Amino acid sequence: MSARRERRGLRLRLRLRLTSLTIAASGLLALLIGIAFAVLLWAIADANSSTSARRASRSALVEAEGMERLLLDLETGQRGFVITEREAFLQPWKSAREQLPAKASRFTESTTSSEGRRTAEQITRGIASFLDDYSVPLVEAVRHHDPAASTLAKTTEGKQRVDTLRAQFHQYMVAERAQLAAREDAARTNGRRAVLAACVGLAASTALVAVFTVLQHRAVVRPVRRVVAAARQLAGGGLGVRVPPSEVAEIAALGASFNTMAASVQDNRRRIMESVEAVHRRTARDLHDGAQQRLVSLMIGLRLARELLPGTETSVADLLDQSIDNAQTAINELRELASGIYPLVLTVKGLVPAVRDLASRCPVPAVVESRKERRISSTVESNAYFVVAEAVTNAVKHAHASRIDILLDFADVLRIRIADDGVGGVGDAPAGNGMTGLANRVAAFDGTLAIESPPGGGTTILIRIPVPS
The missing domain is CATH 3.30.565.10 (Histidine kinase-like ATPase, C-terminal domain)
Structure with missing residues (x-):
């Protein structure tokens, strides 16, 4: 008995509540949609960040190329002036010298990493040293017709300085291009991950909606249809119809109420029929024991009176015979009526x-x-x-x-x-x-x-x- 009560209590505890089920499913669906949107927003933000980073890397490469051209202009103008001693060949050198401060500042600020900034500052200092310590003194020496300005040692020193700086430029741009490629790969990877996460979230949301729809159909639609069919059967006279229990609390309460109503209607119908049967039985008994017995007594009295009458009273005898026949007919009809109301043989x-x-x-x-x-x-x-x-x-x-x-x-x-x-x-x-x-x-x-x-x-x-x- 206790085990049965425990199982019944467990079923009651496990019984679903439609409101709780709807809230849980809606909350889970909202969570999945929120996660999917969060992933998409993160992907968009990451894509924007990657785009900005790629743009910055390209800008850093452009500034580095511009800075390298500036160095080449310094070196080319200086070399042409040293060879020809003509001021016209010095014009690129002068222009590059004027642009150097602003160009160096933009070049340093365009770097995208701390290591790249250190390299850019080193290159900037190297160009400044090349200009101040080598190129300007060499130009001034040429202007003063110093024979030492065109010696092989000076030329070799300038070439070595430019080659060193160009090697630094190459190292800087290789690192910047590698960083740009890494950022592009990361952006593509993050994009694919975001699309995959969004697809997974969409698929999970769709699956949740499908599962909830199936569960709702099984837990709500089918039981409600059973209740509707039972109600139609009850309305058609099927008083014995009952609704099976449901695992959903609200539907179970509806089914219990319907079953209670159907049982009440059936009990009322049974009590009415039992009451009608009791009335019929009592009416038949009253007819048999009351009116029928009195009619029988009346007929017996009439027959006795008929036997006591002299044979000369024909008119009275006919009247009595007719009354006896009428009484017998009334007894037969009353007996038939009583049998139709409730047959005595049944009792x-x-x-x-x-x-x-x-x-x-x-x-x-x-x-x-x-x-x-x-x-x-x-x-x-x-x-x-x-x-x-x-x-x-x-x-x-x-x-x-x-x-x-x-x-x-x-x-x-x-x-x-x-x-x-x-x-x-x-x-x-x-x-x-x-x-x-x-x-x-x-x-x-x-x-x-x-x-x-x-x-x-x-x-x-x-x-x-x-x-x-």
Whole structure:
């Protein structure tokens, strides 16, 4: 008993709540969408950062190339002036010397790393040293016609300085190009990762929506459809219909309320039928014990009076004979009326004798067969008797049957089979043919009713009514 209670408590704890499920699914979906958007925003920011970094690297390369051309202009102008001693060849040198401070500043500031900045500052100092310590003194010496200015040693010194600076420029630009390539590779990798993450997030969101839709269909739509179908069946007279339990708390509460309502309607119908049956039984008993007995006494008195009358009183004798006939007719009609309200044989002998009595009064041949005959609850007996009576009446009135077979089987449940050889087609018959009343009466006692009635093939009614032990 305790284990059963524990399992029931566990089921109640595990029962889903539709509101909680919706909130959880919506929150998870919002989280996935938020993560996907965050990844996309990060990818956009990273792409913008990579674009800026690539632009800065390209700008640094441009400034480095400009600085290197400036060095070449210094060296070319200086060499032409040394060879020709003509001021016209010194013009590129002068122009490069004027541009050097601003160009050096831009070159240093365009660097994109601390190591590149150190290299740029070293190159800038080297160019400044080349200009101040070598090139300017050499130009001034040439202007003063110093023979030492054009010696091989001076020329070699200048070439070595320029080669050293150009090697530094080459090293700087190689490093900057490698950094640019690395940044482009990183940007492409991050872009692919962002697209992959966005696709994964979109796929996960789609899968979550699909799973939630399927779960909602199983947990909500199907149970609601079952409740709707059960409501239609209940409205059609199927009072025994019940809604199975659901794992969703709200749907379970709806099903429990429906089942309570259906059970209440069924109980009310059963109590009404039991009350009507009690009224019928009491009315039949009152008719039998009251009015019928008085009529019998009246008829006996009339017969005694008729026997005491002299033979000469013919007119009075005729009147008494007529009164006796009327009294007998009234007794017969009253007995028939009492039997129709509630047959006395049903109370005294049970269901099978009452059905046999009903079959004996049927206008068409009716054969009654019984199995495992026994007495059952008077309420079930009364209900079953009137079900059989209504089915026989329908067969006589609507089916135009020439034979009716009735089977009563008293097993774990009461099984009743009423078959006729009439016109059939009950399923296509208009409403009001009596089948609705049969179904309602059977459903009031948790019973089931099935009809087989092919057109032209007769009608078979199968009834199952639970028998209380």
